[in-house]
Amino acid sequence: MTTWLFDLGNTRLKYAPLRDDGAPGEVFAIAHGGATLPDGWDAALPARFEAAALTSVGAPALRVALLDALTARCGRISIARTVSRFGDLHIAYPQPETLGADRFLAMLGARARRPQTAVLVVGVGTAITLDLIDAHGAHRGGRIAPSPALMREALHARAAQLPEHGGAYVAFADNTVDALRSGCDGAALALIEQALRDAEILLGARPATILHGGGAGALPDAAAGDRDHVPGLVLEGLGVWATMPG
Template identity: 60%
Template sequence: MSAWLFDLGNSRLKAAPLGEDGLPGDVLAFAHDGMALAAGWDSVLPPRIDAAHVASVAAPALRVALLDALAARAGRISLASTQPAWAGLRIAYAEPAKLGVDRFLTLLAARRRGGASLLVGVGTALTIDLVDAGGRHHGGRIAPSPTMMREALHARAAQLPAVGGGYRVFAADTGDALASGCLGAALALVGQSREAAVDACGGPVALLLHGGGAEALLPHLADAVHAPALVLEGLACWARPDGARR
């Protein structure tokens, strides 16, 4: 049976075949403007798909456009949603539906990898979640990503550029100061969360980074693991037969 995984985010659509090992295959990524999917994105897909598994945090109209495109070639479509418990994972939220499905799926992926993990997603927002080795989600944090911080400052003060500059502990020009301040704020939040995670779990906690902005943080975080397909990994867990869900 051919199955594909689709992760529709705020700025990109990611797609990958589901391998026989239960993991995503080679990942394809397509940028979008939040209003419409990239022209011709589906030309890379096979003419027929037995099953399509979808996770979406994008606007409803964009999600509908994706589902409509998949309906023309997929025998079955499943849309992932956050659940209070799944495959040994237990969500901390009293109202699980309020936890974004992308965060839920990264927690599933971390549970599959095993051990305690601090998950850091760097996209439009900076998200942080902790799951311990027993599968208990301790909760998380949401903050603006460094890119969003820059854009917000530029929107309020046009003389502050939205891009450019390099990271310096103490910068000697505005571009570097902006880059350093926004990236530094994210790094400080991750660092503080990492210390708290080790205390909460009573031992080592893996640091997994994903999202389009993760690479900017990686050089500054010792032992961090870049896991760019983490949402798709979790979606692959979601797609497993009913017997694997508990």
């Protein structure tokens, strides 16, 4: 009997068992269409387990369906919510409940990975989110913008001749598909780089960067510096949330 961690996003459900050391075990990622979970999504789950910890930014109906499925398998379900203070992490928002729980958990995960270190936490999913934590654990605030994938989707919706996928990132493209990829990825990279410059002015030193989310791996590694790619950062933070008193 054990605890399982669940991160329900706008396009994917990720889940993993919670190990004895408080970190996620093997992560299972399931794509969904936003309305229902696909058949067999729960194949990796045991028939019964002790507890579930959940975070969700997915549609309410999808969250209810997941909760119904978990209720049939485990005796205790807890849902992570953003709070103003957790451990040594202090959230900047005066109304912390308006900060998405996925961003909050990503910061918890980053803080656990990089204690006493200033970090810019960058999530790349439907949106790209940036949150700055100083070395003392104070959240200095963040930014939100469309992700490269959403930019491509929006352009394709308005102009069908502009392809939604494909292309390579280059400095200056000689074809449309590469130009789209380079422009949209370049916008995200420029946002990250400007945030790092602003953070350096604010803190007196350039912070480390941790990227996470389904789209983070597709971003070109064009910016120099201390940078980690941690796809399961939200699940790592959920593990911290599930095992610490707060």
